[in-house]
Amino acid sequence: MVSVGVVGASGYVGGEILRLLLQHGGVDVTLATSRTMKGEYVFKAHPNLKGFTELKFTDDDPVTAASKVDLLFLSVPHGSSVKVTPEIVEMGTRLIDMTGDFRLKDPSLYPIWYGFEHPAPDLLPRFVYGLPETHREEIRNARFVANPGCIASSTIYSLLPFARSGMINDVTVVDAKTGSSASGNAANRASVYSERYNSIRPYRAAGHRHTAEIEQELSQHAGRKVKVALSAHAVNMVRGIQTTSSVFTDREVAEVDVWKIMRQTYRGEPFVRFIRDRDGVYRLPDPKITVGSNFVDIGFEIDRHTGRVVVISTIDNLIKGAAGNSVHSMNLMLGFPETQGLSTIPLHPA
Amino acid sequence: MVSVGVVGASGYVGGEILRLLLQHGGVDVTLATSRTMKGEYVFKAHPNLKGFTELKFTDDDPVTAASKVDLLFLSVPHGSSVKVTPEIVEMGTRLIDMTGDFRLKDPSLYPIWYGFEHPAPDLLPRFVYGLPETHREEIRNARFVANPGCIASSTIYSLLPFARSGMINDVTVVDAKTGSSASGNAANRASVYSERYNSIRPYRAAGHRHTAEIEQELSQHAGRKVKVALSAHAVNMVRGIQTTSSVFTDREVAEVDVWKIMRQTYRGEPFVRFIRDRDGVYRLPDPKITVGSNFVDIGFEIDRHTGRVVVISTIDNLIKGAAGNSVHSMNLMLGFPETQGLSTIPLHPA
Amino acid sequence: MVSVGVVGASGYVGGEILRLLLQHGGVDVTLATSRTMKGEYVFKAHPNLKGFTELKFTDDDPVTAASKVDLLFLSVPHGSSVKVTPEIVEMGTRLIDMTGDFRLKDPSLYPIWYGFEHPAPDLLPRFVYGLPETHREEIRNARFVANPGCIASSTIYSLLPFARSGMINDVTVVDAKTGSSASGNAANRASVYSERYNSIRPYRAAGHRHTAEIEQELSQHAGRKVKVALSAHAVNMVRGIQTTSSVFTDREVAEVDVWKIMRQTYRGEPFVRFIRDRDGVYRLPDPKITVGSNFVDIGFEIDRHTGRVVVISTIDNLIKGAAGNSVHSMNLMLGFPETQGLSTIPLHPA
Amino acid sequence: MVSVGVVGASGYVGGEILRLLLQHGGVDVTLATSRTMKGEYVFKAHPNLKGFTELKFTDDDPVTAASKVDLLFLSVPHGSSVKVTPEIVEMGTRLIDMTGDFRLKDPSLYPIWYGFEHPAPDLLPRFVYGLPETHREEIRNARFVANPGCIASSTIYSLLPFARSGMINDVTVVDAKTGSSASGNAANRASVYSERYNSIRPYRAAGHRHTAEIEQELSQHAGRKVKVALSAHAVNMVRGIQTTSSVFTDREVAEVDVWKIMRQTYRGEPFVRFIRDRDGVYRLPDPKITVGSNFVDIGFEIDRHTGRVVVISTIDNLIKGAAGNSVHSMNLMLGFPETQGLSTIPLHPA
């Protein structure tokens, strides 16, 4: 069996990758690293895994880790991947990088959006942007994948049909609402339960980093520069992202037009669901019914009053927005059926 | 002492008006009506009031109610005020109407936004739009006040400085997030806890009724037609509204410019707070620190990338968005100090 | 393939049975009934199932339903099973009844705990109490299974080792905390989100029906009458039950003694986990890490000050407390591997 | 005006004392200390206070602080009061200590329950246990008050009528459920939102420190040793405590008997409410309708099956369980009307 490892495995994304891999059936998880929990069972950090594995954390550094496995997931904070990745790339181990360090093609964007000069700009072209629905064949042939950001992927899924069809213009306004797990497991004043419960924290009203990758990917499909005005809020829940996008269209569009470009874009995609109903409780995507699955749920509403289409999509940030998407990429890279280990039905109610 | 009554007093807004009046000190609550709870103590519907009143619900119809008090709060669903209000107006009892039935000046907007032909268009000019910060003197002299909608008031507070200063143009995109109490106490499939917990329900992605009154009020101040693209979401909490507005400006604006128009608009206002900090947990308005008070908290961020100002405001939908604002109007109408009964400090953490 | 049906399939337990069966692989769900949603897709009630089935609700009455399938799940409210079950028993279709109507062996307990005289007392012995860990062989051979109550099963799992070992005496005090889904999908004043959020509702401080089945089952194992003082609270979450039991013991017990009886009772059980740690965030069972799985998590603490063992267990009320347990029974009845369709890892964090 | 100060004012209890004092009207808050936030506005830690004060934190040590005010609130962690209090006592400044360091009369209990040998046992008799309902006159004459623990006070309020009337016997089992604010503002792995949301954490299944003060106070009233088996759980909310106590009685008691001892114990008490109804949503105390106020809400249910009375009480841990009670004591000590600054109506729904 193929052996895989996870660096940064004590984190939330790392834990979710472990969970998916332990139920995958095609791979052996042989390595999980943590700098702070060496020697502890992985279920000490991820208590849900109790009964499913007796693996313990090691403190192998990323390069050593890469030398011990067939494929490595690198699930560490932004900026700490780029310090070790060049050596791993040289070594040639298959790598799926969960950080933003290799998502952007244009190195000049790093100082602007990430606040650092990219130290290995020549490696950027060697990474594939790991969104299976838009880069499937490249991922199949890739050794190095840069997994998309969570808000980025939710936004891209929403806007892709509009970009492809040329309907998008001007600035698209995107309002994102995320659960707490999107910001990882760090304990600090802002992440304390008493402060975050019942809150709507506009944690990035403007200037969110994911803007760069969203514009990069959509512009490619639109054949022109697409601009996105993103505001991100942390809301009172742990998992899930919802993005509400206002796409202003030049000409009036009808419901049937939108359906058409949706279908064209996503025909046959195993992890895309359309959610749109005229009555009932769930008429448009809601993280409540997406969380726990690898789905992106997409729906829309037409607003004649202002000439926009409101497109709404939801994902589980830790699955479709991170671990699930990366396992999808792994399946493509290693020749497994695409959906292996990823077809769980979400829970309702929960 | 002045005697006041509440019609629809078993509802959430009705209950909140009772709570404020019971702590007001200047008025006597002599009447609280409910069609379904006649004879019950008001604390049966509003258990928080236990120990503060032994008032019981009557089932007086609104017109009878109006004949028994000096001032009446009408807190019933949209569309049921207009059926009884003409008679009350004739009688002349001071009336604060919590519904949307008399908020719009242009009767032709009712079929569009509310779905009914207005049966008493001649009465529309006799109602003052009850936003004290913009209609203070009119309210002082009014007998009939139409209290603003909750999302409407949060939005208007955000955008007013931009409308007044002429900075607003094109379409302003407004993303609203509300707690569950904004939709009243009705029990139905969609309001069941198991369905609504952990949910982000885009309950009105487009076409929200409050659009009409927002545009009406802002256009007056802008001296031109202001357009608003509003999408409303119900999030996982009971109280509170946050609106995030993207104001696109013609010319580049600096932080100091925005502060200037904010100060100009709200100088001396007792219930407006500016929330903007460079660090700490609360850098922009968050319902968590507004709820329980009559404040509107306002903050902003400048987004050079897309040429917009992101303006964020929060209110407690049942207080500043309803009961508090109406008691503020009552204070003006009856000559009480403006802030009487309304100066409670919000709770933190809660 | 075996065909199975669900009566009361629009409910929360019914929906969860559907979810588990659709992922089971060994059975065909051919029938899902609802009196109110006839002709609708099952995903209208259970939006999580979208993409997994195109089954529609029928309004077959339970007896007709039973005639169309090999095994029927009856997931309707207490008291409505007993009206139709005699006919189904006569027909002979395998039946798993989710209600309490056939859980008690002693018919004289029904008036006391359920408030009705049991109309078919002769059928009571023909039903097996569907707790696989204690009635495995009987279930294997059963045609009719009475699935345990959710609080009952959590409590029984906690106390069984103490009952078997003779350690239990006097009255055991059980404090239960449940999520909202434990009380089904009904919309009423008490189930409205605004009323139930942030609440701890002591909905059955004394007199909870499940007391009867808990005492019945534990007394069998203890060889003497076991008494339970149960108080049930609804807390602020949708899924999950935690029971905290105070077992007063005659003689002082040591940690090692408790471990011994736990091991003896649950050796080899696939769905029992022990949760007990000396440090870390999860030292004792917490629904947070159980929900979404078919596990019962059990832990304990010894209280020398008062001579008791505090035993804590958690389950997902809709899975181990209902649908999962019943599918476990189905697996036994139909000869599938016991764990088929039931081995999902819970999510963390969520 | 009397000047008061708060040491540990950056904490949750400190913040709540500030909130109450700023609305009190009879005192001047002249000092708020924090070791970590010196020079910052107090509203940086307590954003709700924005608009109500421009006070800044100083880093005066407790003894210096005591020298600058007429009355000092000491709101620091257990074990850090005792290090400075002797000097303050010597100085003679009125002191209300929020910690457990001076609550127990018997010094031998400190090693058992708090894990430290008490360094100033001779001072213990000089502190009054600050529960106004039971020590009113002593508090009036006190210079030094030890404010009760939050779970302790909720439990004592429940059990006091039974202790006084001699009904209590054996061991009383108390199940406590608390919001997150009961454990202060510290950021650590266990207090992270993602870990604590949706959780029921049995954080002290046995051995809770408050046991000692509960037994001390109740034994005094019962005239015999009262024993309490307390298990404490942290549930999914920020504010509020509910305690459910199983009082086993020798003889059968009737509802009327319980009402009688309740009335006898609490006649005329301004902050005790009885909550007990036969129908409606709120039939027994629920933190939802207590939080935000200085009430303790008490209710009960008789369980004939096991011969117990289930007594339930709820408080806001930061108000009646801490800051409110201490301001009540301050009112008594300084001769203000007892209820000054403490009569706020709680919110509903919230």
Add this chain to the structure above:
Amino acid sequence: MKTECSMCGGLIEVPDDCLKGELVSCPDCGTDYEVVGVGGGQVTLQAAEDVKEDWGE
């Protein structure tokens, strides 16, 4: 003594006995200032460098 914030127009409270080099911040907009001049009941402030710490999201 109070002085006006040059960013937002809010009033910044500066202690009467403040010294050059002390830091104060505006209660409304959070701008940090350094006291660069004192005297004659007046105080001169200069905006300090804006180091916005990350929220950790």
Add this chain to the structure above:
Amino acid sequence: MKTECSMCGGLIEVPDDCLKGELVSCPDCGTDYEVVGVGGGQVTLQAAEDVKEDWGE
């Protein structure tokens, strides 16, 4: 190599190449052990001191 926990009877995995003085803990009950003897495919464990850290509540 696996050995039984003397507290709870759970199986504790000890690396084949473990050394005296190494710490292991039981996955079921959390008891910490020190390896005090190795040899002949067997390992002897001794419960380490129980230092329960505070949960912070």
